[in-house]
Amino acid sequence: MQPLEEIRTELPANSQTWLGYIAPRAWLRLPSDLNPSSGSPPQLWPLEAGSVRVGRGEDNDIVISEQWVSSKHAEIFCRNGSDDNPQPTFFLRDF
Numbered sequence: 001m002q003p004l005e006e007i008r009t010e011l012p013a014n015s016q017t018w019l020g021y022i023a024p025r026a027w028l029r030l031p032s033d034l035n036p037s038s039g040s041p042p043q044l045w046p047l048e049a050g051s052v053r054v055g056r057g058e059d060n061d062i063v064i065s066e067q068w069v070s071s072k073h074a075e076i077f078c079r080n081g082s083d084d085n086p087q088p089t090f091f092l093r094d095f
Contacts, residue, residue: 025046025047025048026046026047026078026090027044027045027046027047028044028045028047028054028062028076029042029043029044030042030043030044030064043064045062047076047078047090048078050077050078051075051076051077051078052075052076052077053072053074054069054073054075054076055070055071055072055073055074055095056069056070056073057072060072060073073094074092074093074094074095075092075093075095076091076093077090077091077093078090078091079091
């Protein structure tokens, strides 16, 4: 057993408290071709580490006011990669 003075605590390189940590980022894109008559550019929302709720209801992080979107439609969340693949991965949970 090592003496207490010799024990070092180390954070993994992908820890959110690591000083050089850069949070993973992705984008959710609602293409403009879903409503071609609008003539507007696609809508974009940044997705950062953690969890993002998507739906028509005002209590969501991303509100999409379309009739085909339910009030609590989906959740997008990020998980750190494994030892085999250290890249963070985004997942979609459909409600």
